[in-house]
Amino acid sequence: RPRSTMEEPSGTHTKRKVVAVVGGGLVGSLNACYFAQRGFNVEVFETREDIRQAKIVRGRSINLALSHRGRQALKHVGMEEKIVSQGIPMHARMIHSLSGKQSPIPYGKKGQYILSVDRANLNKELLTEAEKYPNAKLNFDHKLQDWSPETGLMTFARSDGSTEHIEADLIVGCDGAFSAIRKQFLRRSRFNYSQTYIPHGYMELTMPPIDGEFAMKPNYLHIWPRNTFMMIALPNLDKTFTCTLFMPFEEFEKITSGDEVMEFFQKYFPDTIPLIGPDALRRDYFRLPAQAMVSVKCSPYHIGDKCVLMGDAAHAVVPFYGQGMNAGFEDCIVFDEILNQFDEDLSECFHKRTKKTPRMSWRYESSIDADLGGSLQMRAHVNSKWFLFRKHVDNILHLLMPKTIIPLYTMVTFTRTRYHKAVERWHWQDKVKHKCFLSLSLSLSVLQIWTAQS
Structure with a gap:
């Protein structure tokens, strides 16, 4: 028999709507907190076992950079302070040249920083928080087989061979870039979808502590840009660095x-060899093959008022700008704001949400400019003298005209400006600065000619 609601407390006469969150990862577990906080009956369904009890946590382990959008979303459910206390502030990039020289490039104004957080720990904390709500239930070992966009009936398979049928008023697909929920969307007309694999892969290596302390300065995101490729390193609370x-x-x-591993690192990353360790490099390079990175775009994000996609299921991005998790977390808070605006009328909320999606995802030109622009910036341009000069000019102009000139990275990382608006403004600012530089150059040329003639 399909389970349609959880047990209501004694004395309750009104049936609360059931929200089924498919996917117990970062966005799914945070969404559970949001919906439970509103009083919905919430059930989370996760394919994997409970990662809080697992001996080995399977899945991506790439470090995360938590910034303003994500922090605001966590703050709304009372989780910001706890998660921030378990992260490590990174106030700047630390650029490592081939010769070993290190040059810091601050992220923003004094006091602005992003946080290095551990993915698995963050996921565990959010699951534990969701479980505290009496109207929320976590279901592990539940693999979605099929669901109906008309009735909200879902069928789940379990590892013991049994199946379970659950009916919900609202299904929230938070099951990642390869979403099972999204498969139903693909069967419908007028649904736009694309996925793109970039030619780059990633591999993780660990830099252990030296004499119980960090092997490098901890409050930086360390970057080794090498034109067509790069390596980064983020600090962990156990004094290690995760190098990617x-x-x-x-x-x-x-x-x-x-x-060949040693020859490669000796040629491009010689300063990391004694820090990671030659034996560890030889061993860990072949521990796992390089992993692929995919970006996903789709629209619309909902089917009627029965199902909605959030996080990577709606808009997966490659990690170079550090916004995948932050954009997914912002989905939660933006939808919550829309629920407030329309008094939880789901049909109205979804109609409004479709118009607001550029705030929550990297779509159209925004995806290309910001996402790939970030990768190019860190890979190659970050060593360029012109790039560094422009960064200094941007920072100075931002200091002098904080409301007029705002660097793209600042808008994306330290504000909740909609992504597409940030990119539009960035293009406008670039045109203004280009005209100013051109006018200044012409003025200097005229002055030089006038001085020579005098």
Whole structure:
């Protein structure tokens, strides 16, 4: 028999709506808190076992950079302070040149920083918080097989071979870039969908502590830009750094032996060899193959008032701008704001949400400009003298005219400006600055000619 609601407390006469959150990852568990906080009956369904009890946490382990959008979403359910206390502030990028020279580039104004947070720990904390609500239930080992967009009836399979049928008033698909919920969307007309794999993959390596302390300065996001590829390192609370090597798959495939690993690192990242350790490099490089990175775009994000996609299921992005988790978390708070605005009338909320999606996802030109622009910025341009000069000019102009000139990174990372609006403003600012530079150059040329003639 389909389960349609959870047990109501004694004395309750009104049936509360049931919200089924499919996916118990970061966005799913945070969404559970949001809906439970509103008084909905919430059931979370996760394919995997409970990661809080698992000996080995499977899935992506790439470090996360928590910034303003994500923090605001956590604050709304009372989780910001706890998560911030478990993160490590990164006030600037630390650029490592081939010669070993280190140059910091601050992220924003004094006091602005992003946080290095552990994905698994954050997920565990959010699941535990969701479980505190008496009207929320977590269901693990539930793999979605099928669901009906007309009735909200879902069928789940369990590892023991049994199946379970659950009926919900609202289904929230938070099941990642390869969403099972989204498969129903693909069967419908006028649903736009695309996925793109970039030619780069990533591989994680660990830099252990030295004498019980961090091997490098901890309050930075360390970057080794090397034109067509790069490596980054984020600090962890256990004094390690998680190093992530981003490189075209064809380059990964060229390295087939331990000696070739050492030759590669000696050529491009020589300062990291003693920090990671030669033996660890030879071993860990072949521990797992390079992982792929995909971006996903789709619209609309909902089917009637019965189902809605959020997080990577709606808009997966590659990690170079550090906004995947933050954009997913912002989905939660924006939808919550819309629920307030329309007094929880779901049909009105979804109609409004479709118009607001650029705030929550990287769509149209915004995806190309900001997402890939971020990768190019860190890979190659970050070592360019012109890039550094422009960064200093941007910071100075922002200091002098804080409401007129705002760097793109600042808008994306330290404000809740809609993503597409941030990119539009960035283009406008660039045109203004270009005209100013041109006028200044012409003025200096005229002055030089006048001085020479005098």
